[in-house]
Amino acid sequence: MKRESWIRTAFQKLFRNKLATVCFVILIIEFILIIFADKFAPIDPNLTNVADRLRPGFWDKMNPKYMPEHWLGTDELGRDVWSRLLHGGQVSLAVGFIATFIGLVFGTFFGLLAGYYKRLDNIIMRFMDVLFTFPGVLLALLIVAMLGVSTRNATIAISIWAIPSFARMIRGRVLQIKQEEYITAIQSLGATNFWIIAKHILINAMPTIIVIATMRIAGSILSIATLSFLGVGVPVPQAEWGGMISSAKTQMYKAPNLIIVPGIAIIITVICFNILGDKLRDILDPNLKD
Amino acid sequence: MEREKVLDVKNLYAVFKIQKKEYEVLHDISFDVHRNETVCIVGESGCGKSVTTLCVMGLLPKNGRVISGSIEVDGTDLTKLSANEVRKFRGKKMGMIFQEPMTALNPLLTIGYQLRENLMLHRLVDKKTADKMAVEYLTKVGIANPESRLKQYPFQLSGGLRQRVLIAMVLSAQPDLLIADEPTTALDVTIQKQVLSLLNGLKKDMNAGIMFITHDLGVVAEIADKVVVLYAGRKVEEGSAQQVFNDPRHPYTVGLMKAVPNVDKDEFVIEPIPGMFPNITEEIPGCRFNPRCAYTKQCPLCTKEAPEMLEVEPGHFVACHLVKENAQ
Structure with missing residues (x-):
């Protein structure tokens, strides 16, 4: 019999689903474009050119103001939208992934402890409830207000925002896994609590963690865009999707494309991550298995 | 011949807390297991068989607690040790085989990984040696082409194979005491037979020493050297397998024997024990078996006083007023 890892089985199942495959492919293309932004959009995203302000994009090719090198047009300062979109995406994705990762590490840590040790459960989960009571954006605003506006601080804020939802979901899963007989069996073989948590419970909680993380990346990307839009996320002139929308507000009627283009980028990314997360849950969650 | 004792349980009392009230689940349980000896603990569901194993393993659930008595494994009293010290005894000194082989292995790790992990913990060997030893142990428990099995996940194995893997895992730590909690209940009869003879070998x-928990008297007959009969958290009879099978004294044991279908006889009748097994919350004065016992009416003491253990013949103990009266 051939050795089959559950990760590979999961991918096989994922590609059997058309919608999930499409989302996966879109995200891969997006990642490639964004990671190699300098290749695909060689124009400096911060290069202003007052002469070329508010050029239309490819949808208005007949317009004499259209310039083929700015195929998505330019913004109110004459910066190339395509270049800003890709370079801004770097920030969005980086913050999305890093914040999710930090939230994941701490959330998983707290969730594992709370689920395994009954004594810690109340202390940890009540603290998480306190974090939960703040509306997400408000909490992030509060943290940024305390730490000061910078990309790093926005990332920290979004990480903290992500912790309680991770902790809560993973605690629930741990409570379930703890009841399984193999945990008792491993205990009866003399394994330490640390080893049981770090190996046996964690690996069984992994599917849950992957699913929440995928969903959470979308949330984090949305959060950084929101914070930038509010002016407390990524500082100007650094390009960022939320910031692009924010600065284009003034031109909303003259050039709505400046809002629509980054808006579409955010929507596509978030929807793709969410659908992917949703399908992954169907595949990985043992409770939903057919 | 006096063999070394691996397990010596003395006057064990345990309670479970249910809704802030403590109920006694084990009352004055004593028995011992020697090397190269199989002790079967027999009784209905809920009589305290599994709780006894959990007490010995130190794996009682949070609401359970040993109040008094001692559990000596290789001469060390586990009830006096801290949780962490008891953990060091688990695996090394005593290993446990579970009832459900389907759920007792981590589904996401390979057989090889789980065996290796255990070997590295208890035998302090490196990865390569552990792999080699894993193959040895799988061969020992009768698994064909062990090398390829090592790479498989639990779901790829049948119930009988998984039980063998579990036995291999327990054995690989070289425990002195093997605790088997109905290891054959979930297996079909042919596999059951194989697993039993494997354990015997x-x-x-x-x-x-093997402490074997079961409610299947057929299994008991096959494997036991000594039998301990529990009823509602109390020991009612103890003796060698021959004594208990050929000459059961306690009315409950007699009832158990009668409740086994005997295909050799012409009349195929099962005689059930009347009444219901008492709930843990029920308080029964005197002998706990008295509401279901046919002789209660003949003996006024049964509903008043708990019977004491009486040695009716060397090594054969019974706790019953009636037996005591007849003996006198």
């Missing part, structure tokens, strides 16, 4: 090989 291993007992001799490893010179270990």
Whole structure:
């Protein structure tokens, strides 16, 4: 019999689903474009050119103001939208992934402890409830207000925002896994609590963690865009999707494309991550298995 | 011949807390297991068989607690040790085989990984040696082409194979005491037979003691050297397998024997024990078996006083007023 890892089985199942495959492919293309932004959009995203302000994009090719090198047009300062979109995406994705990762590490840590040790459960989960009571954006605003506006601080804020939802979901899963007989069996073989948590419970909680993380990346990307839009996320002139929308507000009627283009980028990314997360849950969650 | 004791349980009392009230689940349980000996603990569901194993393993659930008595494994009293010290005894000194082989292995790790992990913990060997030893142990428990099995996940194995893997895992730590909690209940009869003879063989090989929990008297007859009969958290009879099978004294044991279908006889009748097994919350004065016992009416003491253990013949103990009266 051939050795089959559950990760590979999961991918096989994922590609059997058309919608999930499409989302996966879109995200891969997006990642490639964004990671190699300098290749695909060689124009400096911060290069202003007052002469070329508010050029239309490819949808208005007949317009004499259209310039083929700015195929998505330019913004109110004459910066190339395509270049800003890709370079801004770097920030969005980086913050999305890093914040999710930090939230994941701490959330998983707290969730594992709370689920395994009954004594810690109340202390940890009540603290998480306190974090939960703040509306997400408000909490992030509060943290940024305390730490000061910078990309790093926005990332920290979004990480903290992500912790309680991770902790809560993973605690629930741990409570379930703890009841399984193999945990008792491993205990009866003399394994330490640390080893049981770090190996046996964690690996069984992994599917849950992957699913929440995928969903959470979308949330984090949305959060950084929101914070930038509010002016407390990524500082100007650094390009960022939320910031692009924010600065284009003034031109909303003259050039709505400046809002629509980054808006579409955010929507596509978030929807793709969410659908992917949703399908992954169907595949990985043992409770939903057919 | 006096063999070394691997397990010596003395006057064990345990309670469970249910809704802030403590109920006694084990009352004055004593028995011992020697090397190269199989002790079967027999009784209905809920009589305290599994709780006894959990007490010995130190794996009682949070609401359970040992109040008094001692559990000596290789001469060390586990009830006096801290949780962490008891953990060091688990695996090394005593290993446990579970009832459900389907759920007792981590589904996401390979057989090889789980065996290796255990070997590295208890035998302090490196990865390569552990792999080699894993193959040895799988061969020992009768698994064909062990090398390829190591790479498989639990779901790829049948119930009988998984139980063998679990036995291999327990054995690989070389425990002196093997605790088997109905290890054959979930298996079909042919596999059951194989697993039993495997355990019997291993007992001799490893010179270990086996504490075997079951409610299947057929299994008891096949494997037991000594039998301990529990009823509602109390020991009612203890003796060698021959004594208990050929000459059961306690009315409950007699009832159990009658409740086994006997295909050899012409009349195929099962005689059930009347009444219901008492709930843990029920308080029964006197002998706990008295509401279901046919002789209660003949003996006024049964509903008043708990019977004491009486040695009716060497090594054969019974706790019953009636037996005591007849003996006098």
